Amino acid sequence: MSVPFPRTTAGGVSLPRMIIGTNWLLGWSHTSPSSDHNIERSNKNREAIADVVEAFLQYGINAVMAPAAQNKVLVEGCKLAEDRTGKEVIIIDTPIINVDNTPQGRREAEAEIRKCRQIGAKFCFPHHSSAEQLVNKNTQTIDRLPDYLKMIRDNGMAPGLSAHMPELIVYSDEQGYDVETYIQIYNCAGFLMQVEIEYIHSVIWQAKKPVITIKSMAAGRVTPFVGLTFSYATLRERDMVAVGCFTPEEAHEDVEIGFAAIERRRPDLEGRNSPNKTSIMK
Numbered sequence: 007m008s009v010p011f012p013r014t015t016a017g018g019v020s021l022p023r024m025i026i027g028t029n030w031l032l033g034w035s036h037t038s039p040s041s042d043h044n045i046e047r048s049n050k051n052r053e054a055i056a057d058v059v060e061a062f063l064q065y066g067i068n069a070v071m072a073p074a075a076q077n078k079v080l081v082e083g084c085k086l087a088e089d090r091t092g093k094e095v096i097i098i099d100t101p102i103i104n105v106d107n108t109p110q111g112r113r114e115a116e117a118e119i120r121k122c123r124q125i126g127a128k129f130c131f132p133h134h135s136s137a138e139q140l141v142n143k144n145t146q147t148i149d150r151l152p153d154y155l156k157m158i159r160d161n162g163m164a165p166g167l168s169a170h171m172p173e174l175i176v177y178s179d180e181q182g183y184d185v186e187t188y189i190q191i192y193n194c195a196g197f198l199m200q201v202e203i204e205y206i207h208s209v210i211w212q213a214k215k216p217v218i219t220i221k222s223m224a225a226g227r228v229t230p231f232v233g234l235t236f237s238y239a240t241l242r243e244r245d246m247v248a249v250g251c252f253t254p255e256e257a258h259e260d261v262e263i264g265f266a267a268i269e270r271r272r273p274d275l276e277g278r279n280s281p282n283k284t285s286i287m288k
Contacts, residue, residue, distance in 0.1 A: 010066035011261060012268055014244045016216045017164035017186030019128055021069050021096065023238075024264050025218055026062050027250035028072035028080060029225070031055050036198075036225035049252065055083025056090065061254035063093050065261050071098040071189075071218065071248055073133060075121035098218075099127035100168050100189070103136045107150060116157050123161040130158040131166035131189055138171050146177050155184045166218075171200060172209045179214045187216045189248075194236035197224035207240055218246040230260050231273065238267035 012023045028034075031049045035041035048054060059070060074080050074097050084095040099122040104114040122130045132154055140148045151167075158165040168189040169175055175188050191199050192206050198221055199206055210217045219241065223233035230249075237247045247264070251257045259275060266273035 008064045008066075009265075011264065012243075013066070014216055014246060016166075017129070019096070019164065021216075021246060022065075022067040023243075023246050023268075024062075024065075024067050024261065025098065025246050025248040026059060026067060026070040027220065027248040028070065028077075030250040030252045031058060031083075032072065032077055032080060036221075045252070050079055052079055052082040052086050055080060056086035057254050058251055058257055059084055059087035059095060060090055061251075061257035062261070063087060063091050063095070067261065068093060069096040069098055071100065071220075073101055074099045074127060075101060075118070075125045081125050096129075097122075097125065097127040098129040098131065098166070099125070099163075100131045100133045101136075102133040103154065105132075105136050105139050105150070105154070112153070115154060119154070119157045119161055119163075122158075123163055127163055129166050129187070130161070130163040131168040134168040134170045134174075134189070137167060137169070137174060141171060141173055141177065143173065146173075147181055148174060148177055148183065151178075151183055159184065170198065172206055175209055175213050175217070179212075185215060187218060188213060189218045189220055191221050192217075192219035192237065192241075193221050193224045193228070193233060195224040195228055195233075197221055197227055210245065211242060216244045216246065217241075218248055220248045222247050222249060230256075230263050234260060234263045235267045238264060 013020050014023055033042045033046040072080050088095050101118045101122055103118045104111045140151055142149050155165040164186045166187045167174055167178055167185045170191055178185050196203050222237045249260050263273045
């Protein structure tokens with residue numbers, strides 16, 4: 007039996023410090039349309055998703071993050087992995103909701119949040135593309151966010167907040183919004199980050215709640231060793247790292263790299279294959 011990956015707690019729920027990301031399962035490569043289509047052809051089916059999730063479950067990594075209710079195939083893949091292993095998969099849903107300040111907009115938002123509950127999500131984070139529409143930098147508030155957080159609570163889920171803008175974390179803490187944990191872009195390349203890496207590092211360390219960092223490998227622009235070692239070396243013990251994988255083999259490698267980074271040791275991995283390695287690389 008594999009050694010379980012270290013865990014933390016958010017909203018009273020035990021979570022692994024590595025979260026299963028889904029860009030490389032659902033087709034969001036952040037590279038090109040052809041890369042997106044390649045992911046979709048290979049992985050956007052319940053069996054392939056279940057294979058990757060099952061690999062993570064071997065280490066007790068049992069939380070997956072995505073706009074899950076809006077991607078039926080992901081929910082089906084997680085259910086298949088649960089059936090195969092008898093282990094629960096915790097769904098952290100990040101729904102894209104209508105935040106128009108109208109009766110119709112609120113009805114539509116609540117309907118999407120209700121779908122998260124219906125698929126069994128334990129956490130619900132309004133997607134950053136929705137939440138960031140509510141940010142008021144002048145007043146340092148996230149206007150009407152409490153309305154959506156209440157909808158989440160009323161549907162029996164723990165509310166979180168997905169952020170690309172670091173202001174969301176800062177303002178949420180300042181205003182005391184009912185948020186149990188955050189999502190924030192953070193990687194050694196500064197990929198998609200809106201301000202300097204050092205500043206985001208400070209925001210995360212000062213956050214009052216645990217933070218799930220995303221884009222840890224800058225969407226494939228740095229290797230897992232570089233990306234994950236940086237993340238775990240610079241985050242708090244309460245924080246988590248979302249990791250996307252294309253295959254179960256990649257999941258096993260990433261878990262080993264994550265273990266090594268946390269344990270401050272060299273990862274136990276095979277060397278890369280190449281036609282004619284120099285002697286120092288053998």
